[in-house]
Amino acid sequence: MFNYYIKVAWVSIMRHWGLSLLMVCAIGLGIGATMTTVTVNYLMSANPIPHKSEQLFNVQLDSWDANDPFDDGQNPPTQMTYIDSTNLFKANKAFRQTITSQSYGVIESQDPEMRPLFVSGRANTADFFPMFDVPFIYGSGWDDSADQSKAQVVVLSKVTNDKLFGGENSVGQSIRLDGNVFKVVGVIDNWQPKPRFYDISTGAFDDTADYFAPFSLVAEEKLKRSGNTNCWKPFGDGFQAFLNSECIWNSFWVELRNDEEKANYQTFIDAYVQEQKQYGRFPRPLDNRLSTVTEWLENQEVVADDAQMMMAMSFMFLVVCLLNTIGLLLAKFLGKAPEIGLRQALGASKETLFAQYIIESGCIGLAGGILGLALAYLGLNAVEVMYGDYMQGLATLDVNMIVLAMLMSLVSTIIAGLYPTWRACKVQPAYQLKCQ
């Protein structure tokens, strides 16, 4: 029977092909627009480390100015001072913990033919690699003792290793970074969490660093730091004065395995801030936060306003397309009133008619969904071209999105078809026959 309904639907669609095409186009455009914006939002707000996003916590301490609070007092500072991150690190109260900030440098190759390489880097402590599940091709990260002894060790990205060592296992080799010799201990595979949750202050969708080296080398001035730096209090001359200042420029992450560990850690940082208050620091009321990866991304509003606004707009767009479809289906089904009357008179039940027209709506919805997917594909390519680096790699349709698009068009068209179908089934056979 189902096949028969499909056949009838096909005949009916083809008979008024102009109108059907109009409906398919309307639904296709609506679905295309909606899917484009939904995909962008979905990928921007994707969970970059789903299997442990609830165990990783960004630590925020409110070290800011009492008179001019950070973010108007809504949120504590987004990064941490050197004093606090090193103090928390030394206290070692979490299962795993890492300090991380941005770095840069110039690598000179041993090969005199090769031009020096400008590279972006990351200064972090040993736990960074196991905490964030960084995949290695060769070797591994360094251990805690390397952080403490300020060992000149480095982990290279795959790209950098390809450039410097032709992709071979470079563990044990050394490189010259800003005039200092660093020993390679590991090479990581392509690793590009999107959003780059562990450092969104310099661009949530930026590329992974070219190298990773111990954070303790920053204080030794053997590693250059860069990235967002924010200060509220003047400080004296020299790098040591900067390190001792209230400037925020690095972030602190901890891994806590359960609620109990989390509660203990919260108690610990609150006590730490209370203690610091004795030294005249932390003039603001206590506001220390532990945010999971998802809470952190949400709080930092990684999804751009533009993207959200467009998504809202595209849903309204879809509504217009559906109103259009309801109107056209209504016109179409009512136009068939004489045929419906005749069929009823010949014994067709209301259920039969209902099923048939719903199936016809569904077919139009499916066709619209396929068109919509094609348009979404074009739309996403356009988005990627127009927005450039910012959306690079964000605009792709995955299986979830394809299924969602088909479901959305099918369901919305069937809903759009309900009223016209109901009206069509209400046709009075006697009246229609008399009019003939």
Place this chain on the structure above:
Amino acid sequence: MLETGLIIRALMRNKVGALLIALQIAFTLAIMVNAIFMIQDRNQQMSRASGLDEANTFYLTNTIFGQDYNYQAQLQTDLHAIRNTPGVIDAIQINAIPLSNGGWSMALQHEPGEDKDTLGSALYMVDEHGINTLGVNLIAGENFRQQDIQWREPSQSTWPPKTIITKAFAQDLYPDDWQSAIGKTVYISQTQPMQIIGIIDKLQAPWVGWNSVERSMLVPFQLESNSARYLIRTEAGRRDELMPEIEKLLAESDKQRIIRRVTTLADTRKKSYQRHNATNNILTTVIITLTLITAFGIVGLAIFSINRRTKQIGTRRALGATKWQVMRYFMVENFIISLLGVTIGIIGAVGVNMWLVSTFELSPIGGKLIVIGAMTLFIVGQLAVLYPARRASLIPPAIATRSV
């Protein structure tokens, strides 16, 4: 007049179809007006002048990796070489590039001390060639002299005693009389005095999204930095030819460094506003497609309603109605539906705008835009119904005599 009452009564019999079109028009209006509003907002931001001679300016980053480097001597050598290259108007070392979204900000205050009101500003470190290289105009006071220029060491916390500020910043500091800023002393880093010696007409801060983007200040500093930027202004039309020439000149004169990111200001502007541009393109596409969908919806429904009423129309024609009267009927009908749609749409547009204002901190919409949007939709509606109405008017009176 114009059988309006009759049309309304006929419409009431088939409420749903008319209502659907009215709702479509309403949504279209609400989206259209707000989208145009957002486009205008962005266009306005993009059309602001940076103050620089953008077409003839480029910059590069000079990254030094050698040890025991003589920054001061090398900078003078570099600038001397660049300034003497034929076609170059002037060049400076600068700490940040306007429009690039990365820079340095400091706050100034009228009185020294903590807890005083401050005004934030972008800060550009330049020498006495700054004004000439940037291509900005000094409209009051004087430029830095060579002896004003100081070396700034890494992590230095003291500031030079003189500054030049933009007119917009002077207006924010001295709202009553911006020219009175000349000679005044302001305080940087809470306690350090600085005298305002000059005012330039316009120089934007690096952050294009900042609401105080017109506030900038120049300070007479040269940086001892191992990653410094040089900004170079060329004679009109010679930028592209000089870019590789200067890159080569610098790269070959010293092997202890990398010359990278040789970029034009035009590219920087494009990149900074890329998202604005993209969003505007998308919004424009949305408006056009939406209007087309609504128009086709009107066409489709009108054709169907005419097909259903073929016999009635024929009867009217047989009873003496002219072709024009038949056409007019459908156009007036469409006008009434549009009127309903536009009315709902205006309420919707204001509602959507209120939501945008509260969620995305946009400013409220103007009445003019709503009126223009409503007019546009009336016209689109009339145009859309023209073809079906014309078809209706061509129905021959003889059809009244036929059965089916």
